[in-house]
Amino acid sequence: MSHSNCHGCSLCLLSCPMWQQRRDVQYSPQGIFKALQHNATHDEIAPALFSCLLCGACDVLCPEQIDITDMIKTLRQEAFVKGIEIELQKNIESLLAQPVAETRLEENTIILPGKALRSMPDTLTKIQRLLSNETHAVIATDDGDDIALALEAGIHISEQRRHSFLEPLQGAKRLYISNAHLLRALHRWLPATELCALGYSLSQLNELTSKLNKGDLYLIEAQSFHFDHKQKITHYDQLRYQQGCQTNMDLQRNAIPTAAGALNTLRPALDSTEQGNWILSGRNVQRIVVECAEDGLAMSQVTHHPVLHIADLMGA
């Protein structure tokens, strides 16, 4: 499927945060693909390309089954090659070039929590306890934040950096990964390892979800949800019916993302306050529970209600 398959039905606009904030079709998959059908240059579509949160909601909606997020990533790569967004490219490449320790971890279960969760040591300890069953779960020293950002932006990752990131993980049987872009890439890079989305895995623990109730707004992490929508939709639907909690799903059963992704934080294109307000609009909420720490930080900027990570429901 390529951009020429887009027939302009506009369904992708319905859950697209980029379009919702701009109300301008240029800022949507439809706008990007229609423009390409009329020979737009990368320069002309760059503002939209780099505003996209890569949340994946459009992938779920497109009746032509165009792999929209993959195409956007490819178009970003091509844009960099053409010298567009050079500053952004340099910034990310310098992050990738920073030296990292390369010690192989011997444990079977490794957690890659991401930057925001690393700054929440108590929560991280709870996660470790929750995910340590037969084996002790350890936290990766290098959890590939820079790689996740590069994947999202469409920046080339050198073989050397990829190797230094993967080497410590080679011995693991199971990885829990917080970042959805990293998770997807690891499916290709470590096909024999059991790879689990961290937030989704926590949402499957009854000892946590049984604490959710009617006044809670449960924030599903959008990217990993949409990447595996068919499988996860049933789980989250059951969760909200069983516990009576609300979720950030829209009518299309897509998860409304915060704008807390790494790329939007580095190079803000969408307003995270507007996004947070839209998630909360019209809802009667007492508490917000997130499965992604970055989402928690974003939501605490727009509400006075308590915002807590799902792992913090342990013992609550």
Next chain:
Amino acid sequence: MDKQNITYPRNTIGEIPPCPVAPDSLQGIPRQQTNPSRWQGEQWSAFVAALQQANIELRVAPHNTGTYMTDAGGLAYGKPHGVVIARSAAQIATLMQLAQQFQVPVTTRGGGLTTEGESVAFGGVLLDMTGMSRVLHIDKTALTVRTEGGIFWHLLAEALRREGLDYLSAPLNLTSSVGGTLGVGGIDVNSSKLGCSADQAIALQVVTPTGEIVECSDEEHAELFQRVILGYGQFGIITEATLRIRPYTPLRMHYFYYSSLRNAVEDLIQIDRSEACDYSGILTMMDRAITLLVAFDSDEREAEFLSHHRKAVRGYGELPFAIRTAAYYAVRPWRIKEALYLYQRKRELFPDLQPAHHMQGGQMIDRTVVFSRAVWKHWGGRQMVIPDLASSVDKFVESVERGNAVCKKYFPHYTLYCVGIKLRADHKAHYELSCIPPDAEEWAYGCEFEPMLGDNSYSRDQLQSFKNEIYDIGVDLGTSYYRFGGMMKGYIRRALGDEVVEKHLAMKRQADPAMILNRHVIF
């Protein structure tokens, strides 16, 4: 800008060409309706300079104008000279004042879900109304919502559902815009009870073709309100609308299956008359598997239907119908291909009409989404050929049967979609020269005839000939058409008569001296 200083040059581009359907083009003679000729861009540079001075952004790059090249129909192609994204009533008012002054055509577009090129600009300015698509105010007590006109029905539903509310009726395809729908009708599976979407509007903010911003309703500027509702974009641009809304309820669905089109249509009419259900409609796979859908807003309504009205419905349940259909094809082995098609289509379509994550406790909780996505997935595509007939109750069975015969003649696979529309006696004036047939009393009925084009390639002539034959039925029976305008506008005069068309044309000339607003849609 100062409106007093605008002079309107004598109209030249507003000249109405002769009706493109010649009087001698009788039934069954293939003919092609073509795009209107492109506006040649006289005074365009001066207009662009004036827009610039007024700080109105105009996009002229080929990829900007090309984005709007066709509509959902995919048969009409045209390019505007430039695109303006709607941002406010004041911006549109200035645009219209300048467009009148320089005689530049302006074509409005919401979701672009027309099928006869009504939202395609053949030169001039394309005004993309989706730039004005926010909900402005929800009044939970009065049960009304004020919204910008370019909003998709889906986004309106999204905002209302957060408050436990819902719109009354909307087109099944939820990327239609509110403003566009109020201009053409809007039919839902509950229209037989609640009327068409256009009848939900209580008040509108309209920018007139000459650039005034006017608030109108049945009480205030009532004549403008009458013209703009079901006015096909001829008399103003809807920038805001106040609509009636209602508390949200999930749906209790029932399907009855028929092999006789006539029985199904008669039952639909009978059910609507008895007011025994809250939603009703017919969806067919050719004329072999006809599904009558009925649904209810409450358990009480459902129970009452099942105990008092179910017996009169001649349709079968799913299993008995499957057995009968299997028996029918067992003795007609030469029609095995058709049987396989029906089976395959059912397997693909039915799960999408009741997906688990949009159902709860056997009830459909998101009809807005389910129907819309099913429409695109199973009926959408690069081209959508959906001619239709809108008739009074008395003419409906004949309209459907004759239309069905035409479908059969042209295509191996097709779908009919039929629904009733409850009419409002106090809205007679709104209905003049519209999809509501002049002879309809209490209910009107619409039937869409949609071939399943699949991967087959059909020539444009063939598709057009098919449409013409359906439209000919309308001329013959004196019906109206739901999709009413664009490349089929020649039929309006033929079906509804010169008198009413001339009357509205005179009003249009008065309201839009340069004849620039949506100029190829009706006249």
